[in-house]
Amino acid sequence: MSLASETIASLRAKLTRKEITPVDIITDLEAAIIKQNPALHAYLSRDFDSAKRAAESADITLPLGGIPIGFKDNINVRGEPCTCGSKILAENYTATYDATVTTKLRNAGAIPFGRLNCDEFAMGSSTENSAFGPSRNPWDHARVPGGSSGGSASAVAGDIAIATLGSDTGGSIRQPAAFCGLVGLKPTYGTVSRYGLVAFASSLDQIGPMTKTVEDAAILLNHLAGKDTHDSTSLSQGSAGVSPVSDFTANLGKDIKNLRIGLPKEYFAEGIHPQIRDRVQQAVKQLESLGANIEEISLPHTGLGIATYYILAPAEASANLARFDGVRYGHRAIGTNDVLEHYFASRGEGFGPEVKRRILLGTYVLSSGYYDAYYIKAQKARTLIRDDFSAAFMKVDVILSPTSPVPPFRIGEHRDDPLAMYLADAFTVTLNLAGLPGISVPCGFIEEEGKALPVGLQLIGKPHDESTLLRTAHAYEQATEWHKQHPR
Numbered sequence: 001m002s003l004a005s006e007t008i009a010s011l012r013a014k015l016t017r018k019e020i021t022p023v024d025i026i027t028d029l030e031a032a033i034i035k036q037n038p039a040l041h042a043y044l045s046r047d048f049d050s051a052k053r054a055a056e057s058a059d060i061t062l063p064l065g066g067i068p069i070g071f072k073d074n075i076n077v078r079g080e081p082c083t084c085g086s087k088i089l090a091e092n093y094t095a096t097y098d099a100t101v102t103t104k105l106r107n108a109g110a111i112p113f114g115r116l117n118c119d120e121f122a123m124g125s126s127t128e129n130s131a132f133g134p135s136r137n138p139w140d141h142a143r144v145p146g147g148s149s150g151g152s153a154s155a156v157a158g159d160i161a162i163a164t165l166g167s168d169t170g171g172s173i174r175q176p177a178a179f180c181g182l183v184g185l186k187p188t189y190g191t192v193s194r195y196g197l198v199a200f201a202s203s204l205d206q207i208g209p210m211t212k213t214v215e216d217a218a219i220l221l222n223h224l225a226g227k228d229t230h231d232s233t234s235l236s237q238g239s240a241g242v243s244p245v246s247d248f249t250a251n252l253g254k255d256i257k258n259l260r261i262g263l264p265k266e267y268f269a270e271g272i273h274p275q276i277r278d279r280v281q282q283a284v285k286q287l288e289s290l291g292a293n294i295e296e297i298s299l300p301h302t303g304l305g306i307a308t309y310y311i312l313a314p315a316e317a318s319a320n321l322a323r324f325d326g327v328r329y330g331h332r333a334i335g336t337n338d339v340l341e342h343y344f345a346s347r348g349e350g351f352g353p354e355v356k357r358r359i360l361l362g363t364y365v366l367s368s369g370y371y372d373a374y375y376i377k378a379q380k381a382r383t384l385i386r387d388d389f390s391a392a393f394m395k396v397d398v399i400l401s402p403t404s405p406v407p408p409f410r411i412g413e414h415r416d417d418p419l420a421m422y423l424a425d426a427f428t429v430t431l432n433l434a435g436l437p438g439i440s441v442p443c444g445f446i447e448e449e450g451k452a453l454p455v456g457l458q459l460i461g462k463p464h465d466e467s468t469l470l471r472t473a474h475a476y477e478q479a480t481e482w483h484k485q486h487p488r
């Protein structure tokens with residue numbers, strides 16, 4: 001069997017027993033990528049030679065020594081491209097520095113390997129907004145892997161990556177993890193430094209792991225989390241109400257007896273695919289049999305989530321994307337007569353339709369006259385949504401919902417209807433608005449057009465309580481066989 005289909009934990013065990021070398025891993029991975037990537041289109045680029053050199057000198061005594069990790073193409077790795085799935089950064093941008101997560105993973109011995117496809121500037125739920133075309137879902141190549149971190153998900157699920165990083169502004173780690181049958185963890189806002197992640201909506205963005213198992217997600221979080229002087233919103237373990245966790249794997253394997261799990265009735269209402277509802281309800285029964293206490297709760301402002309998110313995220317994006325002006329870096333239009341014309345032409349040529357739509361929306365809701373009616377109003381709604389969660393967490397330890405109300409879309413299904421795709425984010429955006437941690441774990445399959453399509457279960461935690469989330473997800477995973485299934 002190719003080493004590409006293994007987990008971080010299993011490879012680390014083999015490395016320490018000296019059964020394999022880091023070069024064996026990278027060689028198997030490259031072979032698997034050559035074979036599968038033309039069909040999946042998960043990787044946009046990779047530098048095998050430099051990864052192989054890093055493998056040759058890898059220190060296997062380090063905790064992630066010799067483990068290749070794939071990066072969503074919006075996280076900077078020095079010397080490599082960072083296109084953000086956009087034409088505007090495709091031609092002439094090479095990262096001049098490492099993101100903090102890159103530095104941290106390198107310090108732990110990991111080898112950054114491969115740039116993974118995503119929706120342009122992480123805007124989307126399918127990778128169809130990538131300027132380089134969509135990635136494919138390994139379970140059904142006619143369907144999307146989800147988005148925006150769809151390349152990161154497709155690669156792990158297709159066994160052409162060991163584990164990858166994604167970024168999650170409104171669900172972009174959890175939803176593709178659900179669509180591809182993986183584990184995807186969005187940490188509490190501030191847990192992981194955003195330095196070197198190309199900003200989409202700064203008050204919502206978080207980097208997190210996409211892995212084959214819960215254990216791998218915990219292992220990676222150990223090396224991603226922590227205060228960073230380059231990101232003033234990052235928090236150290238043990239500060240500002242953050243309970244210090246020195247090892248996120250420490251509670252894996254502990255039971256979940258008497259854990260209080262809340263089912264928000266608003267997340268099980270109309271609009272959920274009936275088979276998805278059924279799979280999630282089966283999972284609830286399983287958790288109950290493991291000793292958890294299940295109770296129905298209410299998060300009454302859930303219905304405001306999509307509208308609130310699609311005002312605040314574009315507002316922040318319109319400000320963050322102002323830096324792409326064709327002057328400092330990125331695509332530069334030629335033959336223009338003055339500066340304004342130059343800006344218009346460079347941005348007009350460089351950005352795709354979804355990014356333009358968001359910039360228009362964002363500048364509109366921030367413009368004088370509409371600022372109070374939209375932006376301020378949305379900020380108030382954001383507080384209501386956060387308060388709903390705070391009240392619920394007085395009663396329960398963990399909240400459970402489907403990750404996505406719908407199965408993976410067919411490629412092109414929402415081409416003419418962006419709003420339909422926005423609506424499918426209903427269960428994920430609320431966590432970003434409230435800053436809460438969330439994890440998606442596989443909870444079964446549904447059958448559509450003769451294909452088995454993965455279903456994801458979302459667990460939502462109290463702020464900075466990733467440990468309980470991981471323990472719960474792990475207990476469920478170990479009681480089921482879903483994570484052992486591979487696409488044929």
Ligand code: GLN
Pocket residue numbers: 122123124125147148167168169170171172173200313425
């Ligand atoms: N699908 C959402 C959007 O299009 C979320 C994206 C994300 O989390 N990066 O904005």
